[in-house]
Amino acid sequence: MSASSSPQPKTGWLKIFLRYEMLLLVVLVAEWWLFYHFGTSTNRRGVVVGFGTVDRQFDILRHSCEIGLLALALTPIIITAGIDLSVGSLLGLCAILFGKLWHDGGLSIPVAAAITLVLGAVGGGLNAALITALRLPPLIVTLGTYSLFRGLAEAITRGAVTYTDFPASFLFIGQERWLGLPVQAWLFIFVAVIVWTLVQRTTFGRSFRAIGFSPEGSRYAGLPVERRVALVYVLAGLIVALAAIIYTARLGQAKADAGTGYELFAITAVVLGGTSIFGGTGSVTGTLLGVAAIAVLKSGLATLPIVIRTNAAEEIAGLLTGALLLLALMGSMLPKLLSGWRSRRKAS
Template sequence: MHTAKQGFRAILLRHETILLFVVLLEWLYFNSVGPRFGSVDNTFDIMRHSVEIGLLALVMTPIILTGGIDLSVGSLLGLCAISFGKFWRDAGMPIPLAAACTIGIGALAGGLNATLITWLRLPPLIVTLGTFSLFRGLAEAITRGADTFTNFPASFLFLGQERWLGIPAQASSFILVSIGIWLLVHRTTFGRSFRAIGFAPEGTRYAGISVERRLAMAYVLAGIIAAVAAIIYTSRLGQAKADAGMGYELFAITAVVLGGTSIFGGIGTVHGTLLGVAAIAVLNNGLVHARQSREVAGMLTGLLLILALTSSIIPKMLASLKTRRQTLATKPIIT
């Protein structure tokens, strides 16, 4: 049965492989339309522009793997950005200390989500819908909407605007986080339990795994990484304001789902998410080179999402149709 040919076909039909083809296709197409699309500068631009959303998508992956969701990450990015500004400008902290405190805020906020979700067993969708408003509201209330933090030292702006070892400085932290989360999800028993929880939370509990602790860990991690994303965002723009990261949660979720993670949990990979981020980032950037307006990028993203979902579902449906036909065929024999 399992010939090499069939194994190859299985790999080819994998969601990640298909997505890789889509990214390559996008790349080739835009490269043929925009002469400067394929340049090194532009490639780095794509990287720099997708780091924040990429980070959010990365930490969203374990959460969705457990069957949960976190709508609050974009708002939390905003809250962390202004907290960072506050710590640095108003409390007079040096940048590293301010960054550490900001990450603390992120962890606390993630902890709030985690507590409500695990201790009270509330649905993540609703809890994070509430904190989505709460975090953004706090950011607006603290700064009264108007306060903008700028004039950060050049050493800090380096992180978001300059190159380090030949690549954009923030890309290195992104690569680091990617590797970390990939190892966590795919190479540790701890991380693998995320998928187990997504498949069958009760079953996982009976298997002796502390479901609550692991769920909590996923949400706290999301808070911490949202804070890191906030710091990179602030450095890239050179400003922090209460409107930072608005709508980023939807981009992150889109990237994760596009990357083949099932929204019901249990199925999905971190590299799939990275490909999902790439597919969206290349599309957004490439359409500028193809002289298309932003609306088209939004429409195509929506379309791509539906296509990706359909592609993963159709083989299954065909298979189930086949079994049903077989059952029908065997029916008369039984009766």
């Protein structure tokens, strides 16, 4: 028997257990347990219920669907060392365009939705063209379109128009259940499977990591870097448009401030899930766990008695989300800092 044969299983199990996704799953379970034991809330009938009730879990699914879709859209972008700060604003613009096409344009819901998906892809295509054709930094480009998309939404509605009175058949998507789950949860699962398959199980998606790690090296290897980077931004616009339609169905209205601040939660979920903000590494599985962690945090905070008394659940959620983003960024820098420290120690 060789000397290396016996410890191999232990090493394998230990490696699996210490994977970042597994550690994040442990944190998620601990977070849920904390709110389950200490969180309560009041339902529509004024009855105090616990955090762990089925209705409460369904509410978490409903309210996290749009942010989850934005996080899925951002995962390939960040893996390629890009960023998109405009996803929240594009969601608001797509919601307004969808409402206008149906209400003012007289189009049916399916036709208005299809056109909205195309317009979302066009919005992502604008980011793609500026980034790949003009070689502008993604941060600057999407910061500009962040203001552009929100400004267009405000201009279309003049800051006052809100589209409402959508048919019940459309509201079913955002407010009812199908096969035991909220309807939008099935749409989210469908998109998650597609993005996961693209990023994790295809050669095409794996090239995103090579591009994020070294764009120049990828070009020398023959990869069409610009085309693939452009694709992830167009895909993001398409997914954001779907999120806008689901958002409108959930609230029953389309307004210009839809999606405000969603980009922060989505980016935090992606980075918290282990995707490096510098590109080259990341997984859709980690993103999904990051979305779940933030969704449980936001919903659970609103059920803690001390937070209820202060009436500051949204503010505290924003504060903790920002803190999580900073911690995740520092965590992504830790391997580089340790590597540099070891190199300096060996040199000395």
